[in-house]
Amino acid sequence: MNYFLAQALNNQWANHRLLNACAQLSETEYEAQRTGFFPSIQSTLCHILEVDRYYLTALEGDRDGQIKDFSEILPFAQLTQNQAKTDQRLVAFCESLRDKDLARCVELVRVDGVVHERIDRLLLHLFEHQIHHRGQVHSMLSGTGIQPPQLDEFFLDCDRTFRQKEEQQLQLNEGTVWRDYRPD
Numbered sequence: 001m002n003y004f005l006a007q008a009l010n011n012q013w014a015n016h017r018l019l020n021a022c023a024q025l026s027e028t029e030y031e032a033q034r035t036g037f038f039p040s041i042q043s044t045l046c047h048i049l050e051v052d053r054y055y056l057t058a059l060e061g062d063r064d065g066q067i068k069d070f071s072e073i074l075p076f077a078q079l080t081q082n083q084a085k086t087d088q089r090l091v092a093f094c095e096s097l098r099d100k101d102l103a104r105c106v107e108l109v110r111v112d113g114v115v116h117e118r119i120d121r122l123l124l125h126l127f128e129h130q131i132h133h134r135g136q137v138h139s140m141l142s143g144t145g146i147q148p149p150q151l152d153e154f155f156l157d158c159d160r161t162f163r164q165k166e167e168q169q170l171q172l173n174e175g176t177v178w179r180d181y182r183p184d
Contacts, residue, residue, distance in 0.1 A: 004102075004120070005176065007127045008094040012087035012152040013166055015048070017135055019080050021141060021149045030076055034140045037133070041140050045072055045083075048133050052086045055126045058108050059093055059119065066109040094123070095176070 006014070009047060020043060022030065031042050038044040050071050057065040074082065102120040117125075142147040153159035 002094065002097070002176075004097055004123050004156070005091070005094040007123070008087075008091045009172055011127060011130055012091055012170060013154050013163065013172065014085055014134055015087055016166055016170055017149045017151060018137060019045070019083065021146055023076065024146045025076075025144060027076070029144050029146075036136045036140055036141060038136070042073060042076070042079075044133055044137050044140070045079055046154070048097055048130055048137075049074075049079060049083050049086060051126070051129055051133075052083070052090065056086065056089055056123060058106050058117075059073070059122065060089075061106065063107050063109060063114070075183065084177045090126075119169070178182075 022045065025041065029041075031040055033039050033139070034041065036044060038047055054066060057068075097119070104119050105116040106119060106122065108115050108117055108122075138148040138151060150162065153162040166172075
């Protein structure tokens, strides 16, 4: 199994599912002040995209590209489009990984200078970060009329029926992740 590809596909699927729920919000609800680490659903979703872009730029070896200011407050349609493209980039990056790549270090441009991080650790950090902030959006949705979606139905076979619609929309093929996977 390609663990990092599985995580990237889960990330793509969870973002897709969460953004579909958020698409039901009015612009006012999307931008409304809420309790959370970031002050709105919009700000939190934009932060998720910002961090994805920053770390992907580092993973792809673009040191100069990391200097770009990724922090934008985007209207929902533009955010959704940009997140989908970024998710596809992350999936493609993880698909291309080989075991020897995981311990390789990449450069991260930080305020206090350049640091070196292993690819496997950076990816683990990125996935954890995204789960953390998606959970905050999930919680914020609880304060609206929109039901927060299940975001933990990706890995288990018994949950497959609950994710099939999104898998088809995203054209996900579980066989690329689970080497022993055999469709019904």
